[in-house]
Amino acid sequence: VRSLPRPALVLPLGLLVALAGCGTPSSEASADGVRTVTITMTDDACTAEPSSVPAGATTFAVRNTSAARVTEAEVLQDGRILGEKENLTPGLSGSFTLRLTAGAYVLACPNAATERSAFTVTAAAGSSTGSPAAERDLTKAVTAYQAYLVEQTTTLTASTRTFVAAVKAGQVDRARALYPRTRAPYERIEPVAESFGELDPRIDARENDVDPGTPWTGFHRVEQALWAGGDRATTFTPTQAAQIGPVADQLLADVLDLQQRVRSVTLTPEQIAGGAVGLMDEVARSKISGEEERYSRTDLWDFAANLAGARQALDVLRPALRTDHADLLARIDAQLADVQASLATYRTRAGYQDYTVVTDAERRTLTTQVNALAESLSQVAPLVAAS
Amino acid sequence: VSEPVSRRRFLGGLGVAGAGAGLGSAALAVRASSPAVGSVAASTATSVPTGPAARVDFHGAHQAGIATPAQDRLAFAAFDVTTSDPRELRDLLTDWTRASVAMTRALPVPGDSTSTVAPPADTGEALGLSPAALTVTLGLGPSLFDQRFGLAARRPAALQTLPALPGDALDPTRSSGDLAIQACADDPQVAFHVIRNLARIGSGRVALRWSQLGFGRTSSTTREQVTPRNLMGFKDGTRNLVADDPAAMAQHVWVDAGDQPWMRGGSYLVARRIRMLLEAWDRDPLGHQERVFGRSKSSGAPLTGHTEHDVPDLSAVDAAGQPVIDAQAHIRLAGSEHNGGVALLRRGYSYTDGIDATGLLDAGLFFLSYQRDPAQFITVQRTLGRLDALNEYVEHQGSGVWACPPGLPDDSRTWADHLLG
Numbered sequence: 001v002r003s004l005p006r007p008a009l010v011l012p013l014g015l016l017v018a019l020a021g022c023g024t025p026s027s028e029a030s031a032d033g034v035r036t037v038t039i040t041m042t043d044d045a046c047t048a049e050p051s052s053v054p055a056g057a058t059t060f061a062v063r064n065t066s067a068a069r070v071t072e073a074e075v076l077q078d079g080r081i082l083g084e085k086e087n088l089t090p091g092l093s094g095s096f097t098l099r100l101t102a103g104a105y106v107l108a109c110p111n112a113a114t115e116r117s118a119f120t121v122t123a124a125a126g127s128s129t130g131s132p133a134a135e136r137d138l139t140k141a142v143t144a145y146q147a148y149l150v151e152q153t154t155t156l157t158a159s160t161r162t163f164v165a166a167v168k169a170g171q172v173d174r175a176r177a178l179y180p181r182t183r184a185p186y187e188r189i190e191p192v193a194e195s196f197g198e199l200d201p202r203i204d205a206r207e208n209d210v211d212p213g214t215p216w217t218g219f220h221r222v223e224q225a226l227w228a229g230g231d232r233a234t235t236f237t238p239t240q241a242a243q244i245g246p247v248a249d250q251l252l253a254d255v256l257d258l259q260q261r262v263r264s265v266t267l268t269p270e271q272i273a274g275g276a277v278g279l280m281d282e283v284a285r286s287k288i289s290g291e292e293e294r295y296s297r298t299d300l301w302d303f304a305a306n307l308a309g310a311r312q313a314l315d316v317l318r319p320a321l322r323t324d325h326a327d328l329l330a331r332i333d334a335q336l337a338d339v340q341a342s343l344a345t346y347r348t349r350a351g352y353q354d355y356t357v358v359t360d361a362e363r364r365t366l367t368t369q370v371n372a373l374a375e376s377l378s379q380v381a382p383l384v385a386a387s
Numbered sequence: 388v389s390e391p392v393s394r395r396r397f398l399g400g401l402g403v404a405g406a407g408a409g410l411g412s413a414a415l416a417v418r419a420s421s422p423a424v425g426s427v428a429a430s431t432a433t434s435v436p437t438g439p440a441a442r443v444d445f446h447g448a449h450q451a452g453i454a455t456p457a458q459d460r461l462a463f464a465a466f467d468v469t470t471s472d473p474r475e476l477r478d479l480l481t482d483w484t485r486a487s488v489a490m491t492r493a494l495p496v497p498g499d500s501t502s503t504v505a506p507p508a509d510t511g512e513a514l515g516l517s518p519a520a521l522t523v524t525l526g527l528g529p530s531l532f533d534q535r536f537g538l539a540a541r542r543p544a545a546l547q548t549l550p551a552l553p554g555d556a557l558d559p560t561r562s563s564g565d566l567a568i569q570a571c572a573d574d575p576q577v578a579f580h581v582i583r584n585l586a587r588i589g590s591g592r593v594a595l596r597w598s599q600l601g602f603g604r605t606s607s608t609t610r611e612q613v614t615p616r617n618l619m620g621f622k623d624g625t626r627n628l629v630a631d632d633p634a635a636m637a638q639h640v641w642v643d644a645g646d647q648p649w650m651r652g653g654s655y656l657v658a659r660r661i662r663m664l665l666e667a668w669d670r671d672p673l674g675h676q677e678r679v680f681g682r683s684k685s686s687g688a689p690l691t692g693h694t695e696h697d698v699p700d701l702s703a704v705d706a707a708g709q710p711v712i713d714a715q716a717h718i719r720l721a722g723s724e725h726n727g728g729v730a731l732l733r734r735g736y737s738y739t740d741g742i743d744a745t746g747l748l749d750a751g752l753f754f755l756s757y758q759r760d761p762a763q764f765i766t767v768q769r770t771l772g773r774l775d776a777l778n779e780y781v782e783h784q785g786s787g788v789w790a791c792p793p794g795l796p797d798d799s800r801t802w803a804d805h806l807l808g
Contacts, residue, residue: 270504335591368469372591382505 180301187305300352452522454630461601465564526789553772561785601736622687652793660785681716
């Protein structure tokens with residue numbers, strides 16, 4: 001977490017589109033080229049209006065006016081969920097945005113009398129969203145990044161389970177060794193995690209981020225407890241043990257919550273690109289400053305995880321950029337390599353050196369490299385945006 | 388991509404100011420009698436107005452920002468080139484030229500600033516602001532001419548890192564730099580906008596090495612500008628070269644037939660961050676302060692005269708036979724009489740950077756001077772650094788020297804053309 005969250009990363013764009021289309025359900029593309037389909041949920045079935053759209057970016061505005069049994073709408077292809085909106089009780093609405101290529105899709109509302117209906121995407125006629133090949137590349141990018149989110153949160157749940165067990169068993173040395181590894185999947189997808197309002201503060205707040213009166217929870221609360229007695233303390237005091245047990249349990253619960261929520265996140269390609277920039281901004285602000293891991297000094301592990309997450313975002317977008325934007329891609333790759341090479345100088349057999357070894361001059365070099373990379377990454381979003 | 392929009396349309400009916408002087412003196416920036424005037428076409432630029440609406444032409448025989456009447460504000464930055472590819476350096480200088488031309492015209496930096504999914508090309512804080520007499524001046528440091536870009540043979544012999552000078556207390560993190568940008572304007576936001584945007588445009592090719600903001604010009608560079616006071620409360624630099632003296636400019640400031648033809652019409656810039664120990668100074672009796680400078684604090688007149696511009700009588704003695712202007716007085720030692728006729732075009736600014744770690748004011752003079760050879764500065768500073776009574780109250784913390792190439796004639800040429808074209 002950081003003091004200034006970057007909330008505009010994930011859902012707001014889709015929400016804006018949904019609002020813009022409110023009351024005028026049609027397949028007319030809005031100014032930014034995104035079409036809106038309104039899904040109305042009833043206990044009988046879900047209806048999509050319109051039930052067919054041309055290929056391209058599409059926002060599904062889901063509304064539950066009165067359905068008691070149905071609270072979820074999904075769009076599937078070949079049995080795989082591409083996007084969904086859950087927990088819509090009567091009166092609630094929500095939206096998700098997908099980039100769709102021509103083909104047959106299924107609209108599903110679990111528990112409705114008729115659960116599944118057909119949804120058709122036709123070839124884009126004179127679409128401004130680029131060539132079919134580029135569209136396909138971007139659709140694949142979105143799917144691949146969604147899979148990455150699922151994979152990372154699954155890994156995070158497993159690693160947190162092991163970590164929490166060690167903490168609760170009072171195995172301080174073991175928990176310290178596990179700590180930076182446990183967090184890495186979180187740091188790889190942090191901008192997405194930050195989009196869930198209170199979840200990121202609960203999982204990743206530092207002490208000064210917490211409002212007075214709000215309990216401080218999450219990784220850094222445990223970090224403080226693990227390192228509080230200095231490096232040589234190998235057990236918790238009874239007081240510490242009593243305090244940290246519930247915090248550890250809550251951490252696991254919050255991580256599980258994140259894993260669930262990530263399943264229904266649908267990112268647009270430009271949001272994926274924005275996430276890569278956000279990860280490098282994280283590095284520049286809270287890792288290179290040495291602010292993130294103030295007790296464990298494992299900031300370089302987080303740095304590496306942020307960088308890996310940015311690289312993954314770039315890699316899923318790479319096919320869509322390869323043909324027309326090879327120069328930018330080459331520049332970004334060179335800058336990624338520079339950052340990676342600098343980071344590699346701090347590698348140890350087990351992971352990364354303690355952050356205190358990084359000198360002021362080295363911090364400056366790292367910042368220069370990270371800023372150059374982030375600036376180049378910031379040019380990707382408009383190239384993959386629906387326009 | 389939309390057409391760039393002027394930051395502010397000039398008011399209708401504002402004519403071209405000034406008249407008369409020949410084209411050759413256009414870049415000498417003779418101050419117009421009427422200050423409230425907008426843009427001046429390059430071909431007829433015979434005057435440079437000031438005030439918020441003023442626009443200074445980027446193009447000319449010499450770079451703007453040297454002979455231009457000193458504006459009120461400075462944003463200065465030194466950069467390290469981080470790429471080792473000469474083509475990237477060339478592209479950078481081209482991009483910087485285009486952006487600088489646009490900014491001096493109060494236009495956003497080139498590129499798309501309207502797409503909602505892309506970061507805007509221009510950072511935006513100068514939108515709606517007038518040109519504010521903005522000038523952007525480029526300097527090339529000695530380190531640029533090392534082996535990296537194949538420029539060693541193009542390095543002027545005069546362009547050498549300044550030698551150690553008496554009284555130096557230099558901080559390497561406030562000194563030197565492969566490239567320097569001096570942005571001067573009558574609006575601090577317009578000046579800072581330049582440094583911020585050029586740094587961003589240069590991302591991945593250059594990195595900011597250090598930067599300095601300045602306020603309250605400390606020099607007058609034309610006869611009509613009133614000599615301002617420095618933070619010590621004194622009028623200093625009264626005897627500065629004035630830019631509307633073309634003969635003096637040619638003699639002391641503009642490079643003529645140097646060893647590198649590309650520098651003809653250019654000049655050498657020296658920057659020094661001179662911290663003033665203001666708490667100590669403010670405890671000093673008025674009589675001693677005046678002896679240190681050799682001037683009256685209130686009138687600015689030399690201690691041997693009555694008005695500011697009276698020529699100091701360096702040989703005058705008092706009834707006791709002591710020199711009226713002390714042997715170590717600043718005006719005696721800094722004057723060209725004392726330095727073999729050497730003169731500099733001073734263009735410095737005051738600065739304040741809050742307080743230091745001990746709680747003392749961190750403030751002083753960001754000294755800038757232009758000269759046809761850095762040796763001119765070295766000569767003066769060797770004298771001052773050794774003898775000047777002012778040394779007790781100042782400390783030279785930062786230093787740099789740069790070759791400022793000549794001006795560009797029009798939009799067909801860029802800063803890259805001097806060396807990498």
